[in-house]
Amino acid sequence: xxxxxxxxxxVSSFAQAQSRTRSVPFSYLPDQTxxxxxxxxxxxxxxxxxxxxxxxxxKAAGIYAVEFYSNELKKIWEAAxxxxxxxxxxxxxxxxxxxxxxxxxxxxxxxTQGLIGYAIxxxxxxxxxxxxxxxxxxxxxxxxxxxxxxxxxxxxYNYLQQQSGLKAIQATIFDGSLNKVQERTYSFQxxxxxxxxxxxxxxxxHQYVALINNNATRLSVRRYNQAGPEIKGxxxxxxxxxxxxxxxxxxxFFALQQDSSMFAAATVADEKTGDFxxxxxxxxxxxxxxxxxxxxxxxxxxYIADINKLNKTGSPAVKRLSDIYLSEIVVSxxxxxxxxxxxxxxxxxxxxxxxxxxxxxxxxxxxxxxxxSILNKSQIAPASEGFTGISYKANLAGNELQLIxxxxxxxxxxxxxxxxxxxxxxxxxxxxxxLNVSTNQPxxxxxxxxxxxxxxxxxxxxxxxxxxKALQLSKIIIK
Numbered sequence: 001x002x003x004x005x006x007x008x009x010x011v012s013s014f015a016q017a018q019s020r021t022r023s024v025p026f027s028y029l030p031d032q033t034x035x036x037x038x039x040x041x042x043x044x045x046x047x048x049x050x051x052x053x054x055x056x057x058x059k060a061a062g063i064y065a066v067e068f069y070s071n072e073l074k075k076i077w078e079a080a081x082x083x084x085x086x087x088x089x090x091x092x093x094x095x096x097x098x099x100x101x102x103x104x105x106x107x108x109x110x111x112t113q114g115l116i117g118y119a120i121x122x123x124x125x126x127x128x129x130x131x132x133x134x135x136x137x138x139x140x141x142x143x144x145x146x147x148x149x150x151x152x153x154x155x156x157y158n159y160l161q162q163q164s165g166l167k168a169i170q171a172t173i174f175d176g177s178l179n180k181v182q183e184r185t186y187s188f189q190x191x192x193x194x195x196x197x198x199x200x201x202x203x204x205x206h207q208y209v210a211l212i213n214n215n216a217t218r219l220s221v222r223r224y225n226q227a228g229p230e231i232k233g234x235x236x237x238x239x240x241x242x243x244x245x246x247x248x249x250x251x252x253f254f255a256l257q258q259d260s261s262m263f264a265a266a267t268v269a270d271e272k273t274g275d276f277x278x279x280x281x282x283x284x285x286x287x288x289x290x291x292x293x294x295x296x297x298x299x300x301x302x303y304i305a306d307i308n309k310l311n312k313t314g315s316p317a318v319k320r321l322s323d324i325y326l327s328e329i330v331v332s333x334x335x336x337x338x339x340x341x342x343x344x345x346x347x348x349x350x351x352x353x354x355x356x357x358x359x360x361x362x363x364x365x366x367x368x369x370x371x372x373s374i375l376n377k378s379q380i381a382p383a384s385e386g387f388t389g390i391s392y393k394a395n396l397a398g399n400e401l402q403l404i405x406x407x408x409x410x411x412x413x414x415x416x417x418x419x420x421x422x423x424x425x426x427x428x429x430x431x432x433x434x435l436n437v438s439t440n441q442p443x444x445x446x447x448x449x450x451x452x453x454x455x456x457x458x459x460x461x462x463x464x465x466x467x468x469k470a471l472q473l474s475k476i477i478i479k
Contacts (some may be wrong), residue, residue, distance in 0.1 A: 021435065022071045026461050026473035029058045030445065033088055036346070036353065036386035042117075044271050045451035045459060046094050048122060052076065053451060053459060054099050055473075058339050064089055066120055071103040071453065077125030081118065090115060095151035095176040098122060101321070102133070102145050111138045115145060117178045131178040132160060132300065141326040146437045148203045152176040155201040166194045173205060173226075181205075184224060190294045191220060198254045205260045208262055214239075219264055221284045234291055238266050246271040253339075255329035265339045272446055273300075276321040283367060294367035301434055310357065310376050324359065332399045332422040335365030344391060344465075346383070355379040355390040358403075362425060371425035375418065377405055382442070389445040397455035399423055404458070405430075406437065406445040413439045415460065417478065433476060437464040
């Protein structure tokens with residue numbers, strides 16, 4: 001099936017999004033310990049049904065807080081979380097009863113690392129006693145943790161190494177109040193050359209381990225039944241020798257669904273040259289017991305030409321793909337699948353960070369390709385901010401995907417909205433939300449605090465140019 005490519009251009013005139021905004025002051029202190037490329041907590045504002053939303057932020061040196069706001073931006077309660085110099089916030093989630101915060105700590109005296117947690121009552125803001133969740137030697141790989149989508153399940157895990165590599169993972173399952181439910185050990189004696197292994201958990205409590213193995217040429221997924229010892233495994237070779245070229249897995253993204261399936265996307269590269277070779281997309285369906293494999297998408301010279309045709313920034317034409325990272329897999333209610341990859345990079349020590357085009361690859365429910373496109377954007381931030389305000393935030397409403405970005409287009413610095421039809425790839429021109437975001441102050445926009453309360457209402461943290469230098473927490477209604 002032939003693919004159609006739609007080059008999404010920034011046009012000279014764009015429609016003005018009509019919006020209504022209400023704001024309150026917002027205090028925030030940057031966390032200098034965060035990994036700019038691999039943030040542990042990418043979403044720091046979580047909607048709580050129709051009641052409002054909760055926010056996790058750093059308030060002062062050694063002090064984090066979870067705050068509950070009503071939909072009218074009235075602060076209902078605040079729960080302080082003191083952290084020592086050897087502690088970092090690891091994860092943030094919520095369910096219908098509690099806000100949940102995990103903290104990673106190191107103890108040099110005992111040469112151990114641990115995970116502790118707090119459950120905070122959503123109605124009262126009352127914080128539980130410290131819950132000790134996991135412990136491992138400090139020399140081991142960092143402890144891992146994952147919440148289910150609905151926040152009612154948590155899995156923490158520790159990697160068990162032997163001289164030849166990873167051999168097993170020791171995991172513990174907890175409920176939505178951080179009470180221990182079960183311990184499991186995932187053995188990988190049948191796998192060799194494991195490069196990475198990550199654990200996910202669904203709302204029912206089933207655990208999934210996604211692995212890159214066989215010397216970065218194979219993807220494997222293991223599913224562990226919540227109620228018993230049943231284990232199911234699926235494996236697929238995505239690297240190796242193709243058309244005389246030896247290729248290996250360069251980047252992966254796994255997206256767990258609530259129907260006992262997991263989607264995986266992998267970019268593979270030519271081992272000799274390092275050039276991007278292709279994109280491969282797989283559905284591991286443990287409900288039906290089989291895999292669906294999309295036709296391989298090759299990164300051809302024509303694809304490079306499409307990127308250069310899109311480029312309106314004045315920068316030199318590219319001769320090869322670089323700095324492209326898989327960022328998201330979105331599945332619509334109609335089971336259309338969209339794989340997203342973003343170009344993002346740092347130009348060097350103390351030099352600016354940049355976030356450029358987004359590559360979109362769409363498939364139907366059977367993983368037949370339907371369309372692909374390249375969405376152009378140009379975002380740059382100082383090294384002190386990294387990706388704090390650039391890149392994008394996405395929200396799926398029915399079969400329409402909405403992207404929010406901070407950009408300067410046609411002389412206007414603003415938050416811009418783009419809407420993408422998941423079925424056919426039709427994309428409206430970027431629409432400014434008319435917020436008049438500050439252009440001359442650091443930390444003008446904190447994208448991790450952007451969250452949709454519904455498809456027309458979002459909350460965001462930014463500095464308006466028409467007001468003081470202080471950050472504002474704003475509720476934005478798009479008409």
